Amino acid sequence: MEAVTELSSDESALMRHLYTRLQTLRKVHEDLDKYYRGEQHIQTIGLAVPPELRVFEFPLNWPRVTVDTVVQRQHVRSFSLPDDPDSNDYLSEVWEANNMDSQSVLNHLETRVQGHGFVSVGTNEDDTEHPLITVESSRSMISEIDPRTRKITAALRIYYDPLERAAPTEATLYLPDSTIYLQRVKGWQWAIEDRDDHKLHRVPVVQFLNRPRVGNFIGESEMKDVLKPTDMAARALMDLQVAMETHAVPGKWATGVNKDDFIDAATGKMAASWQAYYTAMTVTQDSSARFGQFQASELTNFKTVIDMLAEQVSSVTGLPMRYFGQNTANPAAEGAIRADEVRLVKNVELKNMTDGDCWADVMALAYRFGKGEWLDGNRIRTDWDDPNTPTFSQKADAIQKLVASGILSREGAWDELGWSQARKDLERQRFDELDAAQWENLLKPEATSADNGGAGDAQGGGIAGQVPAVGQQQGSGADSQGVAAKPV
Numbered sequence: 181m182e183a184v185t186e187l188s189s190d191e192s193a194l195m196r197h198l199y200t201r202l203q204t205l206r207k208v209h210e211d212l213d214k215y216y217r218g219e220q221h222i223q224t225i226g227l228a229v230p231p232e233l234r235v236f237e238f239p240l241n242w243p244r245v246t247v248d249t250v251v252q253r254q255h256v257r258s259f260s261l262p263d264d265p266d267s268n269d270y271l272s273e274v275w276e277a278n279n280m281d282s283q284s285v286l287n288h289l290e291t292r293v294q295g296h297g298f299v300s301v302g303t304n305e306d307d308t309e310h311p312l313i314t315v316e317s318s319r320s321m322i323s324e325i326d327p328r329t330r331k332i333t334a335a336l337r338i339y340y341d342p343l344e345r346a347a348p349t350e351a352t353l354y355l356p357d358s359t360i361y362l363q364r365v366k367g368w369q370w371a372i373e374d375r376d377d378h379k380l381h382r383v384p385v386v387q388f389l390n391r392p393r394v395g396n397f398i399g400e401s402e403m404k405d406v407l408k409p410t411d412m413a414a415r416a417l418m419d420l421q422v423a424m425e426t427h428a429v430p431g432k433w434a435t436g437v438n439k440d441d442f443i444d445a446a447t448g449k450m451a452a453s454w455q456a457y458y459t460a461m462t463v464t465q466d467s468s469a470r471f472g473q474f475q476a477s478e479l480t481n482f483k484t485v486i487d488m489l490a491e492q493v494s495s496v497t498g499l500p501m502r503y504f505g506q507n508t509a510n511p512a513a514e515g516a517i518r519a520d521e522v523r524l525v526k527n528v529e530l531k532n533m534t535d536g537d538c539w540a541d542v543m544a545l546a547y548r549f550g551k552g553e554w555l556d557g558n559r560i561r562t563d564w565d566d567p568n569t570p571t572f573s574q575k576a577d578a579i580q581k582l583v584a585s586g587i588l589s590r591e592g593a594w595d596e597l598g599w600s601q602a603r604k605d606l607e608r609q610r611f612d613e614l615d616a617a618q619w620e621n622l623l624k625p626e627a628t629s630a631d632n633g634g635a636g637d638a639q640g641g642g643i644a645g646q647v648p649a650v651g652q653q654q655g656s657g658a659d660s661q662g663v664a665a666k667p668v
Contacts, residue, residue: 185372187353187360195353196368198336202322205398209294209319212401215243215410216293222414238421239414240486242504243403246497247292250402253528253567254288254535256280257598259543260561267547267555272601274546277310287315287388288535294318295399297388299538300337300352301545302359303376311549313542316385323387325397335385354383380548386541392534405496413489420482427477436469498523517569528567536562565598 187195214220218241259271275281291297298316316337323335334355338348351370353360361374378384389399490504500520537557544557566575579596582588588596594604 187362187370187372191353191355191360192368192370194334195336195351195362195370198322198324198334199338199348201324202320202336202338205322206319212293212295212403213319215403215407216247218244220411222411222418238417240410240417242406242410242413242490242493245503246406246493246499247289247402249499249503249524250528250531251285251288251292253525254285254532255565255598256284256539257563257565258595258601259540260563261555261559262561269601270551271543271547271560274310274313274543274550276601277307278313280313283313283315284539290315290318291388291390291399291535292402295390295401296397298323298335298337299386299388299542300335300354301384301386301542301549303378303549309550311546313546321385323383323385323397325387327395327397332383332385332387335383354385356381356383359384378549380545382545384545384549386538386545388535388538390531406493409489409493413486416482416485416489420479423477423479423482427479431474432472433474434469434471436466438466498527500524521569525567532562532564532567536564563595 211220218239220239222239256275259268259275261267261271287297287299295318297318298321300314300316302312302314304310304312320339321335321337323332325331326333332354334353336354337352339350340346340348347364349364350373351362351364353362357377357379359376359378360372361376362370363373365371387397389397390402391400393400487506490501490506493499494501494504494506500517502520539562540560541557543560544555547553547555575596579588579593582596583590583593591604594607599607
């Protein structure tokens with residue numbers, strides 16, 4: 181059969197529909213991106229600050245603080261399925277093969293800034309056993325979701341040069357049974373460059389949402405509550421800089437003088453305005469002349485406004501006041517820090533719950549591409565690092581107590597420490613080598629005691645040089661016979 185090189189009418193109409201939806205969000209995406217970078221345009225009414233003084237704009241980048249503080253505490257530790265160690269190992273292998281420890285951060289950042297993010301899964305031609313997992317930009321991707329099943333029915337990814345702001349040159353159309361790679365010919369004519377008929381009966385794209393609501397498939401930016409206070413603080417800082425130029429230096433006045441008194445002795449010309457402003461004229465031929473200065477303006481009112489706005493931002497975001505520059509002379513104690521971060525930690529935990537479900541769907545798709553079989557994404561558990569701020573010694577002490585009480589195993593302790601699978605394998609090998617060496621020493625003839633009533637047995641140790649087994653006491657009753665046990 182001859183290869184299809186053009187989209188069908190239905191596919192072309194679907195692509196145009198998705199592209200139109202993406203264009204309606206373009207202005208919102210650009211504005212939110214500028215706020216995150218601290219490059220937003222500050223709106224003023226033009227009374228205190230004329231337009232020519234825009235050079236004094238200084239936006240406080242509270243939006244970046246709000247987003248980065250949450251993202252920095254989101255770290256995927258591992259994936260697990262109950263009673264399926266082989267699948268667990270494969271999911272970890274695919275995760276590492278795609279450098280998702282770093283790439284997942286980009287998706288979390290995109291989702292927090294724009295309110296939604298996307299991750300696509302596709303065939304890896306170079307390594308068919310490890311499919312490609314790609315974090316996509318919210319500014320270049322859009323999806324259509326069935327409100328009944330809440331599953332993606334189609335998605336579009338466009339490629340264009342953001343510096344040129346030109347029309348897209350390439351695109352990818354994701355359908356339930358095919359992924360179509362397109363190249364623009366001219367106008368709205370697209371030629372099929374490649375086609376992957378995977379027959380998944382499911383679109384290989386997962387959409388992440390920030391602050392999801394029922395029936396809302398766009399999400400909400402984590403910065404939304406911070407934008408207006410940030411603009412207000414930026415206007416206060418701009419007014420502060422103008423006031424510093426015009427009111428911080430006391431204004432001067434003089435009576436009984438004329439313009440000839442303002443001649444620069446060095447040049448013989450009229451003194452510059454800044455010289456008359458910043459310097460004091462102390463010599464004049466008019467004996468009736470008087471000089472003085474006005475009182476300088478107090479600028480503390482600007483700090484009061486900014487402090488008030490920082491308090492409001494702290495209240496709506498749940499971030500501690502110290503995150504916005506409101507530090508005390510003495511650093512907070514460890515317990516006070518943890519209490520101060522309760523709302524922040526709970527916020528991160530809620531986001532980990534929703535993001536964890538999405539990452540489970542991503543890994544289910546990856547398993548299907550790599551193994552040819554489906555895993556139920558609802559059975560895949562996404563494990564996260566603790567979003568609290570414990571010290572390492574505190575964390576190690578807690579893990580040690582859990583292991584000693586029998587609640588946590590040795591392997592579980594390694595998980596709590598956040599060790600990679602490679603590090604766990606290395607430690608298992610070391611433990612096996614250590615156990616083999618210990619048993620070799622135990623089986624040496626010179627290392628054993630007499631079989632009947634030896635001196636070593638009288639002390640409660642069945643093996644010379646070994647620690648008595650748990651529950652044994654030296655030289656006490658029946659335990660004085662000693663029991664040889666494999667050392668812990």
